[in-house]
Amino acid sequence: MIEQGRIVVNKQILPCYYCLEIFVPQIAASAHAGQFIMVTPDMGLEIFLKRPMSLNRIDREFGVISIIYKIHGKGTKAISELGEGSEIEILGPLGHGWRIVNNCRRALLIGGGSGVASLLPLAADLAAINTKIDMLIGAASVDELFCLEEFSALADVSVSTDDGSFGVHGLISRIFPDQPKYDAVYACGPRGMLKAVQQWTDKLNLPCQLSLEEKMGCGLGTCMGCVCSVKDENGDINYRRVCHDGPVFNSKEVQL
Amino acid sequence: MADLCVNIGKIALKNPLLVASGTFGYGREFADIYNLSLLGGICVKGTTLEPRQGNQPPRIVETSAGMLNSVGLQNPGVEKVIAEEISFLRQFDTAIIINIAGHSRDDYQEVAARLEGVPGIAALELNISCPNVKLGGMAFGVDCVAASEIVKVVRQVSSLPLIVKLSPNVTDICAIAAAVEEAGADAVALVNTFLGMAIDIATRKPMLANIMGGLSGPAIKPIALRMVYQVAQTVSIPVIGIGGICSAADALEFMIAGASAFEIGSVNFHNPLAAPQIILELNNWLDQNGITKITEVIGTLKADEYF
Numbered sequence: 001m002i003e004q005g006r007i008v009v010n011k012q013i014l015p016c017y018y019c020l021e022i023f024v025p026q027i028a029a030s031a032h033a034g035q036f037i038m039v040t041p042d043m044g045l046e047i048f049l050k051r052p053m054s055l056n057r058i059d060r061e062f063g064v065i066s067i068i069y070k071i072h073g074k075g076t077k078a079i080s081e082l083g084e085g086s087e088i089e090i091l092g093p094l095g096h097g098w099r100i101v102n103n104c105r106r107a108l109l110i111g112g113g114s115g116v117a118s119l120l121p122l123a124a125d126l127a128a129i130n131t132k133i134d135m136l137i138g139a140a141s142v143d144e145l146f147c148l149e150e151f152s153a154l155a156d157v158s159v160s161t162d163d164g165s166f167g168v169h170g171l172i173s174r175i176f177p178d179q180p181k182y183d184a185v186y187a188c189g190p191r192g193m194l195k196a197v198q199q200w201t202d203k204l205n206l207p208c209q210l211s212l213e214e215k216m217g218c219g220l221g222t223c224m225g226c227v228c229s230v231k232d233e234n235g236d237i238n239y240r241r242v243c244h245d246g247p248v249f250n251s252k253e254v255q256l
Numbered sequence: 257m258a259d260l261c262v263n264i265g266k267i268a269l270k271n272p273l274l275v276a277s278g279t280f281g282y283g284r285e286f287a288d289i290y291n292l293s294l295l296g297g298i299c300v301k302g303t304t305l306e307p308r309q310g311n312q313p314p315r316i317v318e319t320s321a322g323m324l325n326s327v328g329l330q331n332p333g334v335e336k337v338i339a340e341e342i343s344f345l346r347q348f349d350t351a352i353i354i355n356i357a358g359h360s361r362d363d364y365q366e367v368a369a370r371l372e373g374v375p376g377i378a379a380l381e382l383n384i385s386c387p388n389v390k391l392g393g394m395a396f397g398v399d400c401v402a403a404s405e406i407v408k409v410v411r412q413v414s415s416l417p418l419i420v421k422l423s424p425n426v427t428d429i430c431a432i433a434a435a436v437e438e439a440g441a442d443a444v445a446l447v448n449t450f451l452g453m454a455i456d457i458a459t460r461k462p463m464l465a466n467i468m469g470g471l472s473g474p475a476i477k478p479i480a481l482r483m484v485y486q487v488a489q490t491v492s493i494p495v496i497g498i499g500g501i502c503s504a505a506d507a508l509e510f511m512i513a514g515a516s517a518f519e520i521g522s523v524n525f526h527n528p529l530a531a532p533q534i535i536l537e538l539n540n541w542l543d544q545n546g547i548t549k550i551t552e553v554i555g556t557l558k559a560d561e562y563f
């Protein structure tokens with residue numbers, strides 16, 4: 001659905017990350033963890049396409065959702081300039097989000113970069129059914145580490161940074177657990193990280209879901225722009241829409 | 257409330273707004289957003305004989321006031337379109353136009369033959385202009401003889417009105433328009449996308465895996481408008497204007513230049529409510545200007561006023 005929202009908060013939380021909270025009661029009421037919204041940075045025509053952003057918080061009671069975004073190019077720059085109290089057009093909630101597996105006693109959540117954002121509502125849902133959660137966060141540096149407190153309240157958190165400014169020095173694969181016993185692994189982050197997670201969970205035969213990013217035209221499933229390769233039951237490889245069939249895919253099926 | 261009805265030859269439209277092929281799928285996603293019966297018509301995604309996978313991603317890149325795409329006709333094939341999509345679209349009171357494409361003349365003919373007699377189709381739109389697949393049509397659309405042959409072979413098997421969708425990637429679009437008119441087209445629609453490209457300077461890689469793609473959106477509007485104007489001067493069959501239309505004012509420019517109807521494409525991504533908003537704005541504009549019928553606007557360019 002398209003909802004005219006009102007910006008409650010739009011503030012810088014880290015040198016290159018911002019948090020945007022929007023009052024969109026209808027979208028908040030129907031949103032699920034792992035879904036995303038399309039944000040219109042500017043109603044003018046110069047920035048032509050909407051920007052996909054994962055839901056970081058879904059507050060159904062107050063009708064508020066939030067996203068955490070990094071300034072990447074002109075669209076996210078324009079979003080960062082939107083004033084609190086102003087109106088913003090939101091399309092959503094979109095896509096198929098995280099699936100909570102039956103009897104999920106232990107789950108591992110792996111987030112890299114801005115991909116960490118979409119795991120927070122999942123952690124909240126899992127905690128609500130008493131799943132024991134381990135969480136791995138990978139960031140470029142301590143300056144790009146967000147939601148640490150929120151995750152720590154719900155999960156057992158380990159951190160790696162590329163420059164060693166916080167937690168373990170190096171890539172997130174360095175903190176993959178040694179004796180993993182999980183009913184589900186959930187990962188969202190850069191392609192390279194997802195590939196490492198996929199190889200690791202394949203080797204250990206752990207059920208895993210990956211959330212993908214791809215350039216999008218409409219976000220609705222009509223334009224066929226944002227496809228990824230997915231293997232079907234017969235072993236045939238087909239293009240599936242990240243916006244509509246995903247963004248969350250079964251790691252066993254998706255070809256990275 | 258002005259009269260928005262227009263005719264494209266034998267096709268009667270409740271208003272001149274059609275949604276352009278490839279930007280609206282088969283209407284399912286937009287049907288959740290507004291009532292598709294508001295639309296003058298729907299041009300469905302380019303349909304081929306066999307299912308097509310389309311091109312490798314990335315397939316989309318935003319450019320200034322527009323976008324490039326190299327989707328490459330990903331579609332489930334004509335049989336599935338008939339079984340699942342046309343039957344879905346039939347419930348709406350709007351003109352259903354099936355956009356068809358192929359590798360060869362025989363492909364176009366076969367797709368048209370399969371669609372013959374299927375209830376609920378208002379017209380065929382022959383896409384001889386897709387820039388994104390080798391022989392995806394554009395090869396036919398840049399050559400007068402090849403373009404007319406497609407029209408002739410489809411005409412042999414189809415009783416539906418034929419709209420030929422023209423490529424702007426030609427030296428003389430009027431020559432192609434005249435050729436397809438001569439071959440029996442009932443209308444022409446223009447333009448399809450302009451072949452373009454974009455490069456990531458950091459990696460020096462093309463932004464699209466296909467290297468090149470089709471440019472659409474407001475960035476192309478002045479060129480599309482010029483072509484519509486020229487073609488409308490050349491042919492006597494109805495012209496459907498396409499290219500960067502984002503508002504009623506844009507649409508009116510095309511109609512004044514000679515288009516009997518228009519299609520909106522990429523703006524459906526920019527603003528999914530664009531279609532109903534433009535229809536409303538058109539009506540308001542006509543009312544404000546004391547014009548009772550939209551047909552009174554068509555081809556009214558005062559080209560001589562400066563002399």
Ligand SMILES: Cc1cc2nc3c(=O)[nH]c(=O)nc-3n(C[C@H](O)[C@H](O)[C@H](O)COP(=O)(O)OP(=O)(O)OC[C@H]3O[C@@H](n4cnc5c(N)ncnc54)[C@H](O)[C@@H]3O)c2cc1C
Pocket residue numbers: 036049050051052053054055067068069070071072073074075076077114115117118212213214215216247317318
């Ligand atoms: C499902 C999904 C969820 C996302 N969630 C978040 C999030 O929670 N926080 C966050 O910071 N970022 C997120 N992203 C990435 C975010 O959409 C891009 O960073 C943003 O679109 C960049 O826009 P720009 O104008 O600043 O950059 P530009 O480079 O100027 O953008 C140009 C075009 O490329 C597209 N684009 C550029 N990078 C990406 C990308 N990584 N993925 C998809 N499209 C891209 C833009 O949307 C735009 O159409 C998500 C992407 C997807 C697909």
Ligand SMILES: Cc1cc2nc3c(=O)[nH]c(=O)nc-3n(C[C@H](O)[C@H](O)[C@H](O)COP(=O)(O)O)c2cc1C
Pocket residue numbers: 217223225276277278279301302303325327329355383386421447448449471472473474476498499500501519520521522523
């Ligand atoms: C993502 C995308 C897919 C398209 N697919 C088709 C197609 O399958 N067949 C076709 O004839 N035109 C296709 N087009 C072209 C549009 O129908 C239209 O001619 C073009 O985008 C120009 O109009 P616009 O500037 O309003 O978008 C496509 C355009 C886009 C952006």
